[in-house]
Amino acid sequence: MARFDHLAALTIEADQRFAELRALYQADAGLRVPPQVFNAVRKQMENVGAAWSSTAPHVFSDAQLAL
Structure with a gap:
């Protein structure tokens, strides 16, 4: 906790x-969110985005965050 x-x-x-x-x-x-999550409504695993990876997280730059 x-x-x-x-x-x-x-x-x-x-x-x-x-x-x-x-x-x-x-x-x-x-x-971090893993590249696949379980969708309880659809009762299946789903990709949450190709840009995300549990081993290489995408980190936004300060310029990207300012948009």
Whole structure:
């Protein structure tokens, strides 16, 4: 629980703590969505996007985030 409490606290000031949030996201694969997820409504595995990978996460640049 402490892990998620820490993440929640960071999101209160997300703009000011963005670098820390990004670093945690990049370092912890458990915070990223896997390339496939189970859709409970359709009762099947589905790809959530070709650009995403559990081993090589796509990280947006600051310029992309500003759009």
